[in-house]
Amino acid sequence: MNRFCLFIPGVLCLALAGPAHGLTPPPNGVVFTDLGDRVAVAVDNTSFADYYYKDVPRPFLYPIVAPTGDSIVRNYPMKTDVPGEPTDHVHHRSLWYGHGSVNGVDFWGETSKSGKIVHDKFTRMESGMNVGTLEAVNKWVAPDGKVVCEDTRTIRFYAADPTVRVLDFDIRLQATNGPVTFGDTKEGTMAIRLAPPLQLKGKGAQGHCLTSEGVRDKDAWGKRAAWVDYYGPVNDKVVGVAIFDHPANPRHPTWWHARDYGLFAANPFGIHDFEKKPAGAGDFPIEAGKEAAFRYRFYIHSGDTEQAKVGEKYKEYAAEKVEK
Secondary structure (H helix, E strand, C coil): CCEEEEEECCEEEEEEECCCCCCCCCCCCEEEEECCCEEEEEECCEEEEEEECCCCCCCEEECCECCCCCECECCCCCCCCCCCCCCCCCCCCCEEEEECCECCEECCCCCCCECEEEEEEEEEEECECCEEEEEEEEEEECCCCCEEEEEEEEEEEECCCCCCEEEEEEEEEECECECEEECCCCCEEEEEEECHHHCCCCCCCCCEEEECCCCEHHHHCCCECCEEEEEEEECCEEEEEEEEECCCCCCCCCEEEECCCCEEEEECCCHHHHHCCCCCCCCEEECCCCEEEEEEEEEEEECCCCCCCHHHHHHHHHHCCCCC
């Protein structure tokens, strides 16, 4: 280790450790850097994700880098020149929140008839040694320019454990422009699109899926569960990602729009599609001036579900106090 002396009048020479050639810089927690169109998120001097918020159909996080250094999400449509990647569903942008029917407007797809979730402002951007917090206000704008509703989302990134990557995505859906109904459709909601190796089918697919109820792989679609975990080998290292549905959420345990081609989403609104109940059974109204709050955790880990102790980690999350 390289050392140098710091001379202070009246004090003996203090030998301080300096950075030796080739050594990794010491951890410095979660650091945000606003780049104008996105916020770069670094965890312990390593890039973890960028939060894209300007000139996009809806804000999203991309890429999502596991503790192994490998991205766990599909690159398309952010990158269109990655060999072997599927190019279906252009609206599957890495990690995002959206829904297919909000007062009848589609905030899930990306067509001429779709609405956009437009970034309004950041209300908090606070780096930290153990946790960094990003808070933003967004307007849900219909194709005709009308604001249907707003959301305030708080995303926390953790640096306490170098063997995992953890982010919390808390969102308050606010009926700021009259009553709003999140409609009964499978097209939603708290979502991630996985990299091909984590898919259950398709070119390069080697993934598996397990729910808190013990349901596996393609059978997880439309089922209710407290959490769902996908895992598989990425660059010869087994990695995974689980989404946790907090027990304080409305309609917990949620239903899962968990597809075998890599889409993976918690959706508490799509009861008609998931359970074949009458149309509208899953409608979720919010009175004018009121709001509804949902909390999710993304637990990104090495190893499979058992090795990563996903069930135990969910219990720890569920026991946390809900911040007001």
